[in-house]
Amino acid sequence: MGHWFSQNIVEPGKLPLLLALASFVLTFLATRTVTRLIRAGKGPFRNVSSGGLHIHHVVPGVVLVVVGGFGAVAAGRQGGWAAGVFAVLFGAGAGLVLDEFALILHLDDVYWSEQGRKSVEVVVLTAALVTLTLGGFSPLGVNELTTEERQNRVSLVVSLALNFLFVLVALFKGKFRLAVIGTLLPFVAIVAALRLARPGSLWARRVYARRPKARARAGLRAYHHDRRWSRVARRFQDLIGGFQERVPGRGPDHR
Template identity: 55%
Template sequence: MGDGRLTLTMVDTARVPPLLALAALVVTFLVTRGITRMIRAGRGPFRNVDPGGMHIHHVVPGVVLMVIGGFGAVFVEGGVVAESVVAVVFGMGTGLVLDEFALIVHLHDVYWSEQGRASVEVTVLTTVVVGMVLIGSSPFDVDDQGGLQEQGALLWSVNIVVGALIAVVSFAKGKFRMGVLGVVIPLVGAVGAIRLARPASPWAHRFYARRPHKLARATRRAARHDARWSGLRTRFQNAIAGAPSPPQQQGPDRDRDRDRDDSPPPPE
């Protein structure tokens, strides 16, 4: 506006597609986890997809939906409605793929094992980071001739660069979650970058090898942190994704036919 006042628009149509993509990701992940838990427990009408005896993991349709949604976003020119449709398709595909992220990493089915928790971890972090990006990229549409938009874009760019550098240090110190969040909120990543590294991290191997006192401090701090938070994190993951099977129920055949496990699921 000419008088320098700010115009705030509660609804910015440019953010509708990414918001719908994020919502589709979360809903798809939760619905998929609910279905697999029902199959695992032998409840409901759902069954494995096993054409010709070959188990089809849901990462397969997930990749297909991501390809359709991704290329659709590149080529679509139908306005916000068409963009929203392909965004939902992409979000659904992403939810299916992230639900089997651990399968992609380990190259074998670890869905109901401890390693399978990586899928839940990555999905939660992805949701948080994308949500913060949507909020951080000015949730209200700010329009001002005084140049606030240009200044905001510059500050946002600097924020991303600094956050990425801090995140690298956090990753090296074995603090994956704080590193990911630090890409968007550098202050969070800075805490992880400044504090002692995890004892098994690359940073500890490189810088603490000849400093046993510091390595001992890092080990004690990591033990206190895990004792305080690991139980809460495990209960949260079990609540939304199901508890992993006991080790004696895991193995190649159990992994391949994970959803047809006839044994009762562990308590949640």
Template identity: 45%
Template sequence: MSWLGIWWHDEVVYGYKGPLLLSFTAFVITFVATRTITRLIRAGKGPFHDIDNGGVHMHHSTPGVLILILGAFMAVGSPPLSVWTYVSGVLVGIGASLVLDEFAMLFRLQDVYWSQEGQLSLNVVTLAAGCVGLAAVGVSPVKLDRLAESSNAARLVATVWLVSHLTLVVITALKGKYPMALFGLFVAPITWFGAIRLARPTSPWARRRYSGAKLERAKQRAAAFDERWGPVRRHWDDFIGGTPVSPTPPSAS
């Protein structure tokens, strides 16, 4: 049996990852479709157009919230692994994608979808898709479902390992390396690297523990990192979400 067949057998069929895998697939497809449509609307191409109701612009996060709520209640009210569980997985994926695609607007409470601030949504969607995708394929620092069949010593070792791993995840997050902390939940070596590196100078860890030469070194390293990888990240964000424009200033009430 190929590695793909083994993965499907162990993780999807007997690991009960079918609903999660469907949710992840629906999440990605919905995001790609949504960004394609919104960019066509922005360019004035195709049959798509903004939806206005009595002069009020309808953002796609609105139906996204309703779909997400419907899927969530369907999931908690359905028999395990019934057809409704799979349907709810699809609904949760669609709803979450629509909501997170406008996360920056919800966070700032103004229309920044096409602005530089609006690209926060792309970062959130990328992190969410990465974490859900890793969970869907079965990546985990420890297989907790197998601990019950292990000896007491093995369970103790696994528990110590898990606590240590989560501690490193927290340290990585406190150092301002939030993407590394999220992905490190599933891929442990990422947190090992993040936890031993210098913190971002504006992070809680740096504010409490760094001063003098060490703080200056952290600022220099952060500036060098941003100078090297900032343009790459901006080009990627522009490619996925479209070139940002200056946000429209809010009208006076």
């Protein structure tokens, strides 16, 4: 185990990334635990406020992201222990910020509402992408090129352009998650780009406008897909985010 860790994490310089990921996940889980206890009125935790202003934890999160990010840049590739410290700070800050991603997106306190599920989705997606990067994947499939292809700049540019095109098509078809994952796993973007668009997406509104059969097939496929996976996704979000927890006498946004 020690040899594997040294060969695959330490020697390639991935230790700061691993520390950032661990700090990110642990901070998010700790934050969700604390907010759930606050909502339930349990434990020694309480909301933090300055005067009449409620301070969301995205505020210290932004500070940690700034300190960790600029510190990592200043430390450079030869940062040593400092790179690890700044990686932990950055991961913790990112965990705090993305835990309230839905609040930033909607500019409203939707933490416990239906819109608040976006925060959990973004956190899980971020953790998955960083884990894939630790596992050896690189953005847009550059790692899949041979040594000769790496030396050939034309092949490299064409490969990147094609992958980027598939990612854009997937985005236009309303498949955000698959598009993001497709930046690391190109075949995912290809599959998403070739399949039917989501109803309501820009692609569906433009391309399917005069194709009623394609529009009907897309709607039917989306219905069956959502019916099959939405319940599973919601249960997973409820387990992590605690959205099903209800406190008597308190509104859905109380923390």
